[in-house]
Each structure stands twice: as C-alpha cells, then as structure tokens.
Amino acid sequence: MTGCFLGVDGGASKTRCVVTNFDGNIVSWGFGGCANKNITSFEGAVLEVRLAIMDALVKGGFLPGDIISAHCGLGGLFTDQDREAWLAGLQDLAPSAAITVDNDVFLSIPAADRAFGIAVVSGSGGNIGAITPAGRCHVNGQVNFHSAQLGRRALQALLWQIQIQKEFDPFGQALFDLANFDKEQFLESFHTQPEQLAREIAPYVSTLSTLRQPQAVEIVLAWLERVRRDVEIFQKENQLESLPVCFGGSTFTSLQAIILEHLKFPNGCLVSSLPLEEAAVKLARKQALARKALESH
Incomplete structure (x- = not known):
C-alpha cells in the first residue's frame, strides 16, 4: 500500500501538521495559524488547518488523494456538534481518507505511549x-x-x-x-x-x-x-x-x-x-492499520 498519513495539532496560536509515508517515516511539516474556533471564527480556524495540511502535502510531494488516514487534535473542540462541523469542514479536502478529530488535549496520552x-x-x-x-x-x-x-x-x-x-x-x-x-x-x-x-x-x-x-x-x-x-x-x-x-x-x-x-x-x-502533531499522526497510522487488519479478516 502507498500513500501517506497525516497528523495535526491545532491550538490557539498556531497549527502544526506532519505527514509520514506508509512506513511511518516523517516526510514533511506544514504550518498554519490559530485553529481554536473560540478565539477566531470557526471558518477562520478551518482555513488555518486546511492551509497547514496543504503546506505539508506540497512540501512532501503528496496530493490530497494520497492521504490514507488523518487525525486532528484541535483546541476548542468540545461537543459532538463541534466534531461533526470539523469533519464537514475537512472531509472534502481528502474525500477518500479516514479523518478523525478530537480535542487537542488528548494527544498528550498517546504522546506518552499510553x-x-x-x-x-x-x-x-x-x-x-x-x-x-x-x-x-x-x-x-x-x-x-x-x-x-x-x-x-x-x-x-x-x-x-x-x-x-x-x-x-x-x-x-x-x-x-x-x-x-x-x-x-x-x-x-x-x-x-x-x-x-x-x-x-x-x-x-x-x-x-x-x-x-x-x-x-x-x-x-x-x-x-x-x-x-x-x-x-x-x-x-x-x-x-x-x-x-x-x-x-x-x-x-x-x-x-x-x-x-x-x-x-x-x-x-x-x-x-514527542511533539503533539507526531502523536496525532501515530494515531492516524494506528487507526488505519487496525482497519486494514479487520478488513483482512
């Protein structure tokens, strides 16, 4: 299987995105501004995350269609409605990818390998x-x-x-x-x-x-x-x-x-x-490999 995995840590002051190849090796980083909808607008937060994602993809030589799986940790994401809105705001960027979103605080746990x-x-x-x-x-x-x-x-x-x-x-x-x-x-x-x-x-x-x-x-x-x-x-x-x-x-x-x-x-x-965006891409890769294992059964 070819393609890439993508992880995002989007906070109140900046957004960092990392892309790895299928083997989990880091290929590129991308950067954006504030991703917390409670500080900027929701539309502004989505734009900054999308810019960071595209920045990382371009630097790594990938296209949106190459994304297998992505996980985004986002400040200000509190409710199921927030989650649905974020997924709607990002899914068209990579319609074939499996994208998950969560509050960025939770990235500290996989970052500590727990x-x-x-x-x-x-x-x-x-x-x-x-x-x-x-x-x-x-x-x-x-x-x-x-x-x-x-x-x-x-x-x-x-x-x-x-x-x-x-x-x-x-x-x-x-x-x-x-x-x-x-x-x-x-x-x-x-x-x-x-x-x-x-x-x-x-x-x-x-x-x-x-x-x-x-x-x-x-x-x-x-x-x-x-x-x-x-x-x-x-x-x-x-x-x-x-x-x-x-x-x-x-x-x-x-x-x-x-x-x-x-x-x-x-x-x-x-x-x-471990930087939080790297914890996010680890989650994206882990989730994709788990889905592939289930499909093979």
Whole structure:
C-alpha cells in the first residue's frame, strides 16, 4: 500500500501538521495559524488547518488523494456538534481518507505511549482531560494556568530592573541576553503588546530553569504548583487518581526534568518529548492499520 498519513495539532496560536509515508517515516511539516474556533471564527480556524495540511502535502510531494488516514487534535473542540462541523469542514479536502478529530488535549496520552491517562497541555491556554476505559472527559480549557504566565513573572522582574534599579541582576541579564532584546524595543513591546511579549519570553524562562538559574527555577516552581492544584482538583472531581498524569506539548517537554523532580501524583507522572502533531499522526497510522487488519479478516 502507498500513500501517506497525516497528523495535526491545532491550538490557539498556531497549527502544526506532519505527514509520514506508509512506513511511518516523517516526510514533511506544514504550518498554519490559530485553529481554536473560540478565539477566531470557526471558518477562520478551518482555513488555518486546511492551509497547514496543504503546506505539508506540497512540501512532501503528496496530493490530497494520497492521504490514507488523518487525525486532528484541535483546541476548542468540545461537543459532538463541534466534531461533526470539523469533519464537514475537512472531509472534502481528502474525500477518500479516514479523518478523525478530537480535542487537542488528548494527544498528550498517546504522546506518552499510553492508552489511558490524564492529559495536561499548556500553550496560549491550558487544558486537562482524561481518557478512561469508560470514555473521555475534559475541562473545556477552564483551568488556572497557561504558558504565558511564566513570561509575565519575568516581565515584571525585567521592568523593575530597567526602570527602578537601572541595572540587571543575574537573572535579568541572563534572560535579556538569551532573548537578544534591545531595551527600547523591549519597553515598546511591553507597553503595546505585553501578552505577546510574555508568550515570547516564557520559553527562555524555561531554558534558564533547566540551567538551574535560581530566579527562573522559583518562577517555574510557582507556576507548576498552580498546575498541580488544577490537576488534583480534576482527579478528585472525576475520581481518576488511579490514572497516570501525562504532560504534553513544548512547554512541559522543556520542563521535563523539573516536573519529574517536583510533581508527584498517586499513579505516576509522565512527560512526553514527542511533539503533539507526531502523536496525532501515530494515531492516524494506528487507526488505519487496525482497519486494514479487520478488513483482512
């Protein structure tokens, strides 16, 4: 059999698509913008996902008709009506393909190579969900954490050091150097686009924490405590203490060591290094091979 498999991770700020050949080897990636219909319009979200898919297909030398199976993890997908609308918005792109869609939070579980678990992701928004033998549940994004909070704490420290202290402490200097900021541009961005600046700074705070820079570690641990509280509330409300907690996505991957050191849950904690779009394409391939095995019987 020839053809390709396709996986999508569509979130609030960007969409990433990956294409593999039949053997599961990655061939190409594609990119788009916001895929969360609650932040943009539904039509805008569908357009960005379609653009990411076409970008990946063109780069890989495939046509839509070559898609055997696709799985899309999409932020803001909550109901059966959402699922039906997304399928209707994507199926004509590849009418012969088997396409499945789900909330993007659940990609953390196959990313950790588990069938069941509690999934936790954090980007422009945070989310917690679970896959159990009895079904799925999630909190619809109503959590108290997201990745930009790491940057907000750092922004406050930098602004204080620039405007009040008139000099950087070791944390401020390290962060400024790592991000390659210009002071005037930094201050302009702080006053005009503070939330965007916080999102841009957050990965640098994570990097410094892995280097054990004391203030960065303090910021990260305070943020992880916020994550821990939300996960424990979700566990207790849904009686899911028997499931492992699976952290996925780039923010948690970058904090893998500190998470495993500091966060403890009743049935363990897993932090995947597999990008969520790659978890999605693994699901697409697994589903297609399972269908083929059934047909052969």
